Amino acid sequence: xxxxxxxxxxxxxxxxxxxxPAIGDPGKANESGSLHASQPQRIIAAGGVVTEIVYALxxxxxxxxxxxxxxxxxxxLKEKANVGYVRALSxxxxxxxxxxxxxxxxxxxxxxxxxxxxxxGVQVSHLPDVATPAGISAKIKEVAKLVGExxxxxxxxxxxxxxxxxxSALRSKIEKPRRxxxxxxxxxxxxxxxxxxxxxxGILTLAGLQNAASTLNGWKPISDEALFDAAPDIIIAxxxxxxxxxxxxxxxxxxxxxxxxxxxxxxxxFDGGYLLGFGPRTSSAARDLLLAAYPKLAGQDKRSDLQ
Amino acid sequence: xxxxxxxxxxxxxxxxxxxxxxxLIAVAAISLGSISIAPxxxxxxxxxxxxxxxxxFARDAxxxxxxxxxxxILGxxxxxxxxxxxxxxxxxxxxxxxxxxxxxxxxxxxxxxxxxxxxxxxxxxxAATKLPFAFLPMAAFVGAxxxxxxxxxxxxxxxxxxxxxxxxAGIAFAALAGAxxxxxxxxSDDRQLRDLTFWSMGSLGGATWSKVAVVVPMVLPTxxxxxxxxxxxxxxxxxxxxxxxxGISVDxxxxxxxxxxxxxxxxxVACSGLIGFVGIIVPHLLRLSVGxxxxxxxxxxxxxxxxxxxxADICARTIVAPSExxxxxxxxxxxxxxxxxxxxxxxxxxxx
Numbered sequence: 001x002x003x004x005x006x007x008x009x010x011x012x013x014x015x016x017x018x019x020x021p022a023i024g025d026p027g028k029a030n031e032s033g034s035l036h037a038s039q040p041q042r043i044i045a046a047g048g049v050v051t052e053i054v055y056a057l058x059x060x061x062x063x064x065x066x067x068x069x070x071x072x073x074x075x076x077l078k079e080k081a082n083v084g085y086v087r088a089l090s091x092x093x094x095x096x097x098x099x100x101x102x103x104x105x106x107x108x109x110x111x112x113x114x115x116x117x118x119x120x121g122v123q124v125s126h127l128p129d130v131a132t133p134a135g136i137s138a139k140i141k142e143v144a145k146l147v148g149e150x151x152x153x154x155x156x157x158x159x160x161x162x163x164x165x166x167x168s169a170l171r172s173k174i175e176k177p178r179r180x181x182x183x184x185x186x187x188x189x190x191x192x193x194x195x196x197x198x199x200x201x202g203i204l205t206l207a208g209l210q211n212a213a214s215t216l217n218g219w220k221p222i223s224d225e226a227l228f229d230a231a232p233d234i235i236i237a238x239x240x241x242x243x244x245x246x247x248x249x250x251x252x253x254x255x256x257x258x259x260x261x262x263x264x265x266x267x268x269x270f271d272g273g274y275l276l277g278f279g280p281r282t283s284s285a286a287r288d289l290l291l292a293a294y295p296k297l298a299g300q301d302k303r304s305d306l307q
Numbered sequence: 308x309x310x311x312x313x314x315x316x317x318x319x320x321x322x323x324x325x326x327x328x329x330x331l332i333a334v335a336a337i338s339l340g341s342i343s344i345a346p347x348x349x350x351x352x353x354x355x356x357x358x359x360x361x362x363x364f365a366r367d368a369x370x371x372x373x374x375x376x377x378x379x380i381l382g383x384x385x386x387x388x389x390x391x392x393x394x395x396x397x398x399x400x401x402x403x404x405x406x407x408x409x410x411x412x413x414x415x416x417x418x419x420x421x422x423x424x425x426x427x428x429x430x431x432x433x434a435a436t437k438l439p440f441a442f443l444p445m446a447a448f449v450g451a452x453x454x455x456x457x458x459x460x461x462x463x464x465x466x467x468x469x470x471x472x473x474x475x476a477g478i479a480f481a482a483l484a485g486a487x488x489x490x491x492x493x494x495s496d497d498r499q500l501r502d503l504t505f506w507s508m509g510s511l512g513g514a515t516w517s518k519v520a521v522v523v524p525m526v527l528p529t530x531x532x533x534x535x536x537x538x539x540x541x542x543x544x545x546x547x548x549x550x551x552x553x554g555i556s557v558d559x560x561x562x563x564x565x566x567x568x569x570x571x572x573x574x575x576v577a578c579s580g581l582i583g584f585v586g587i588i589v590p591h592l593l594r595l596s597v598g599x600x601x602x603x604x605x606x607x608x609x610x611x612x613x614x615x616x617x618x619a620d621i622c623a624r625t626i627v628a629p630s631e632x633x634x635x636x637x638x639x640x641x642x643x644x645x646x647x648x649x650x651x652x653x654x655x656x657x658x659x
Contacts, residue, residue, distance in 0.1 A: 084630025093629030096341035112513040
């Protein structure tokens, strides 16, 4: 292995060497979506939605590692190695799992870590993350192709599209859109709410609701007076983890108790990952939210007859 | 005065021990990691010997030469820069609490990094996407130098630089930069906030040979200048006027030291984020054992700083493997209690 000794020497001089990966085992690089891989696939999912899609395709067997945002299904982080937060991955950590490929959501990184992994002969696929129905089915198809299940993927994507179409039909029946406030968490009685340009805003739109906090940009704590102005008809809160937000804890805050939502008892607690994941479960999450917000539409929902 | 030969003897022992420590830690850093590689193979890769087995050899060679080796050198350079600069700052300001942050390097770099993280994609999408690896470090480096320059100008009047003014202005500037970072954190989204938090805890992840090639030349001048700085700093310990009467060009010393430190620490911070604690603690740790003579304190600080940071990095990347901890957490978690323990058992001769 004279090449190696030479390259080690060159690299010691501080020259970034791009040629070394060339001596990496070529057999390791799997063709994307190949159904007949020469060796079993070993995939790392970087991004909670990637993990969710792989599990939805029932191909968890190909996963060797998932990132720490892979909270659904809950078994993922128990069964698979945790490669850390999706934006703070470690190159050697990823390589230590001997992956054949890494499926990285758009925001995964840091970029130079993913580049180093790619240089080591591991196929790194970057997955665009668009928080729309079309973006979701595109994600499903792409992940399915990468795990070698294009047919199952197309079916799942088609099913998702169908659900979104049904959702859209349901949405068109809304006569008067209601105003909803999305609470992420409570800190000392102050609520952190989803404003414009948040995943919360996206799911509210899908559920045919108006974001009552649309004057805010991003996730922001809302002041009592702004809350009065927002006058939400509905309050949606994320309940998960040890700091559970409950209906009673919201009503205990005077500013919240005075909202129209509190008066009509329209406060709903949802699982955060379910509502904000923008993955295969999003259509049903949006539908659940819509039916909770507009109970009268429940009877007109065709899908509810099927269940 | 009868202690002097004994002290000199102890100093050379300590310096040798620190060299041995750095070599041992470097060997450990090359051999340990989330991928287990046999020591024999490490040896084969490093010295280009005929591999005894082919299984995973290419991968292991790549991990050693492209991931662990640049990371080791970057860690050593950053650690040496932070610790030696900390010692220089403590001498220059004649203040035990001084660290490179006082001349605005950390606060300026932190603010510039926050600007790059939060606003970079919005206002300079081209630069941010074309230079994904270099945009943030470049911004942080420029921020570090700019803030040092501002403080230097504020503290200088009529060709003289007042260290006391620089210290006060440095505190005000740090508060201002902190507020600026706070504004940016307020308008940032979830992801940018996470990035900011991780950056402020430091990491040597993503070390590449190109980063090493940039950082090492920035750190080296400070290390080379150590003997020259040491003489001036020793004289400064007596007081500025006394140093001047001893024939030290005090203002040139200040300007030179500030310039060297801002470049070295600016480059270190730009590549690794904010790694606190090393700059303050390492020089004090050594004062406890080798005394306050800068001729020994500066090289010893560089050696121990390098060892400490590389050692902390081994922990950071193995404790939660295959994931990784921010290194700033490790340096503070293990270093601070150790330092307090040292303070508790200090001898009567120890003076800050």
